[in-house]
Amino acid sequence: MKYLHLLWANLRRKKTRTILTVLSIFVAFVLFSLLVAVEHAMDMGVSVAGEDRLVVRHKVSLIQLLPESYESQIEQVEGVADATYATWFGGIYQDPRNYFAQFPVDPDEYLAMYPEFLLSEEERAAWRETRTGAVVGRGLAEKYGWKLGDKVPIQATIWVQEDGSRTWTFDVVGIYDGAEQGTDDTQFLFRYDYFDEARGMAKGEIGWYMIRVEDPERAAAVAAAVDARFANSAAETDTSTEKAFVQGFAKQVGNIGKMMAAVLGAVFFTILLVAGNTMAQAVRERTEELGVLKAMGFTSRQVLGLVVGESCLISVLGGGLGLALGWALVTLGGDPTGGALPIFFMPAPQVALGAALVVLLGLLAGALPALQAMRLRVADALRRG
Amino acid sequence: MVSPGKWLAQVAAVAKYSVMTIPQRLGASASAAFGIAGVVAVMVGVLSIAQGIERTMSRSAAPDGAVVLRDGAGSEMMSGLGREETVIVGDTRGIARGAAGPLSSAELFVIIDLPKRSTGTDANVPLRGVEEAAFEVRDKLEVIQGRPFEWGRNEVIVGVGAAREFAGLDFGGAIDVGGEPWRIVGLFAADGGIAESEIWTDARVLQAAYRRGDSFQSVYTKLDSAAAFADFKDELTSDPRLSVEVFTQDEYYSGQSALLRGLIQVLGGIVTVLMAFGAVFGALNTMYSAVSARTREIATLRALGFKAGPVVLSVLAESLLLALLGGTVGGVAAYLAFDGFTAATINFQSFSQVAFAFEVTPGLVVLGIFCAAAIGFVGGLFPAIRAARMPIADALRAS
Numbered sequence: 001m002k003y004l005h006l007l008w009a010n011l012r013r014k015k016t017r018t019i020l021t022v023l024s025i026f027v028a029f030v031l032f033s034l035l036v037a038v039e040h041a042m043d044m045g046v047s048v049a050g051e052d053r054l055v056v057r058h059k060v061s062l063i064q065l066l067p068e069s070y071e072s073q074i075e076q077v078e079g080v081a082d083a084t085y086a087t088w089f090g091g092i093y094q095d096p097r098n099y100f101a102q103f104p105v106d107p108d109e110y111l112a113m114y115p116e117f118l119l120s121e122e123e124r125a126a127w128r129e130t131r132t133g134a135v136v137g138r139g140l141a142e143k144y145g146w147k148l149g150d151k152v153p154i155q156a157t158i159w160v161q162e163d164g165s166r167t168w169t170f171d172v173v174g175i176y177d178g179a180e181q182g183t184d185d186t187q188f189l190f191r192y193d194y195f196d197e198a199r200g201m202a203k204g205e206i207g208w209y210m211i212r213v214e215d216p217e218r219a220a221a222v223a224a225a226v227d228a229r230f231a232n233s234a235a236e237t238d239t240s241t242e243k244a245f246v247q248g249f250a251k252q253v254g255n256i257g258k259m260m261a262a263v264l265g266a267v268f269f270t271i272l273l274v275a276g277n278t279m280a281q282a283v284r285e286r287t288e289e290l291g292v293l294k295a296m297g298f299t300s301r302q303v304l305g306l307v308v309g310e311s312c313l314i315s316v317l318g319g320g321l322g323l324a325l326g327w328a329l330v331t332l333g334g335d336p337t338g339g340a341l342p343i344f345f346m347p348a349p350q351v352a353l354g355a356a357l358v359v360l361l362g363l364l365a366g367a368l369p370a371l372q373a374m375r376l377r378v379a380d381a382l383r384r385g
Numbered sequence: 386m387v388s389p390g391k392w393l394a395q396v397a398a399v400a401k402y403s404v405m406t407i408p409q410r411l412g413a414s415a416s417a418a419f420g421i422a423g424v425v426a427v428m429v430g431v432l433s434i435a436q437g438i439e440r441t442m443s444r445s446a447a448p449d450g451a452v453v454l455r456d457g458a459g460s461e462m463m464s465g466l467g468r469e470e471t472v473i474v475g476d477t478r479g480i481a482r483g484a485a486g487p488l489s490s491a492e493l494f495v496i497i498d499l500p501k502r503s504t505g506t507d508a509n510v511p512l513r514g515v516e517e518a519a520f521e522v523r524d525k526l527e528v529i530q531g532r533p534f535e536w537g538r539n540e541v542i543v544g545v546g547a548a549r550e551f552a553g554l555d556f557g558g559a560i561d562v563g564g565e566p567w568r569i570v571g572l573f574a575a576d577g578g579i580a581e582s583e584i585w586t587d588a589r590v591l592q593a594a595y596r597r598g599d600s601f602q603s604v605y606t607k608l609d610s611a612a613a614f615a616d617f618k619d620e621l622t623s624d625p626r627l628s629v630e631v632f633t634q635d636e637y638y639s640g641q642s643a644l645l646r647g648l649i650q651v652l653g654g655i656v657t658v659l660m661a662f663g664a665v666f667g668a669l670n671t672m673y674s675a676v677s678a679r680t681r682e683i684a685t686l687r688a689l690g691f692k693a694g695p696v697v698l699s700v701l702a703e704s705l706l707l708a709l710l711g712g713t714v715g716g717v718a719a720y721l722a723f724d725g726f727t728a729a730t731i732n733f734q735s736f737s738q739v740a741f742a743f744e745v746t747p748g749l750v751v752l753g754i755f756c757a758a759a760i761g762f763v764g765g766l767f768p769a770i771r772a773a774r775m776p777i778a779d780a781l782r783a784s
Contacts, residue, residue, distance in 0.1 A: 014677075016669075016673055017670055017673060017674070020666045020667075020669050020670045020673070021666075021670065023662075023666045024663050024666040024667055024670070027659055027660075027662045027663040027666065028663060030659060031656065031659045031660065031663070034655065034656070034659075038652060059563075060497060060498065060562065060563055060595075061495065061496045061497055061498050061509065062496070062498075062509070063462065063495060063496055063509075063736070064495075064595065064596075090463060092459070096459060097644075099644075099733075155457055156457065157457060157458050157459050157460075157463040158458070158463045158465075160455075160457075164628070166456070166457045201465070232564075234596075236563070236564070238498075247506075248506055248507050251501075251504050251506035251507075251508075252506075252508050252509060252730070252731035252738070253730050253731055254501060254503060254504060254508070254728055254729050254730045254731070254738075255503040255504060255728055256434065256728050256730045257730075259728075260431070260652070263426075263427055263430060263431075264427070264656060266423070267423050267424075267427050267656075267660055270419065270420055270423040271420065271423075271660070271663040271664075271667070273416065273419075274416045274417065274419065274420045274663075274667040275667070277412065277413070277416045278413070278416075278667075278670050278671075278674075281412070281413060281674065
């Protein structure tokens, strides 16, 4: 601790440079935070997909519907613990830019399939009693200021009602919370029985099935058995793990997402390189002083410690603040695109990676020039000025 | 007061001197220029994606073309129109007439799962069923290899963008639709428009394969003229038998890509602004170091009678030079790396893939270099002021 004063005095010697360097590192790590959040969001929560869930869709494409009657047949397949279904509603709330997913589902079956959606017993009961009831995620409810008892009109784009009306009005009877940080809390769920009775076409057909398997190890075999059951029928199926399904969906973005991530990564390292170079420069300029310190009796190790301590201080100051602001922007500011990236947060491993990079930057930027300086003999170092 | 001529001579002399000494500060100068090059390359690169998508969409639109969807559908994928409705639309006044009747094509728009060549994962490739008039409605469309599909048969033609981006769409091959092979008998181009991302076939064949009965999703028409659109739209929207939305092709396509372009622009914008800040800090640092390394020189010049103005300008000139150098390198690098780079991504609104090429226009490069100059200006200004304000006597004594 007795060296702290010396460190601080060194940093203050060229205040502008210190501040600018700290700011560059700060910017780099804000960028890093946004980058990891966006990249994670682009994967659409692959990491939170259930290991024991499968998704069954129409073989030709996701937009084709499957008969509701498949449910009981799927449940007979060996290894299937439970099955339920959902359909893409694709409605609009007030403005097409208010984008969120709406699914007509079987309330109890759906909540059983997704135990990470937490809903109180009273709200579950209210949903069972209210035919037009809807349950919405906490994030969605907060975004639009919905409370229990509110009526929410949704304009249909696909599902026009039997009487030709396009407006579906739902009563908010429950607000679910996500059990984990990455749980999607922007879904809008309503009752399938109401939907099926009121819709004007394709009655008795649903979008896709979700299956819970008894043993995740045997998921591939169960998927094959389900597809075999409907082979050569009017609607053949394609069953995959939920993870593969979500991943496949995310991969539709294609190599653009990866390319942008690569470019941003390159930028991040460019900024670090520039900042690191400045920090190293600051040490190189002081070779003479380091010689003086050694002449005064400081050991090589102490001098090295001083220099590395200084660069680490700069790096931690800039990087720490950058990660903190990045985290605040991502967590409090949320999705910058207004709905296109529903799962938007900084995963813990990436925060740790950021912290590790901060320390690494400090160590490298200080140690490389300091080691060079250490190799000089005291007399040579003194003569350099 | 020095005369303007002398003043300029002073500026030139100091600026020449500072530029000539750049090699002595090569490391710091190069890293600042490198940082600026990075900013410009990323900015131009990201904007070229948005530009490419926009260009694809705008090339798709014919000024005298209209699209009719079911009211409230917003996109073809969501829409649905019965046979009777498409017939009423086809009989509306204002539609141009060809040899076989009105130029109106009722179409089906679905997707088929095919793997992307770049990632090997399944993608929603648009598959369009059209009627005979479609080729006249979209007169830019041209079969460049093979022949058009035959009506009533399981044959398709594939857009060059789709053939490039998705596996299994080679000329002479076949796609599997519900267990049946549909032969690829031709490839078509459409002046770089969005149709090039699609697979086309006969609407009636597609209706059967996708169990759509006798329904369609959209009607594409060619009007007598762009001016006929207002009347055409009025007539359709006031018809009590119909509940439809009518767009010009321009409106329709720019609306379809709004979300995608917005996403890229918002993300790209945030990143570019952050990076520009990073580059400004880097440039400031470099120029402060440059000024501090030259403390004694600058003081000597001032003692010799050089004014503050030329000193300020010379530092600014050095900074601008580095920035322009970096900006040009970044712009050229972006052009070489990104221009014409082809990719396909999902358009959330149509729920299907769009194939497009990145487009680095001269305008984007100029914009990038302009930003570089702005960064260089800010990065040079403050150090320049410091240089001019140094007390001469103290500075002469500096080591």
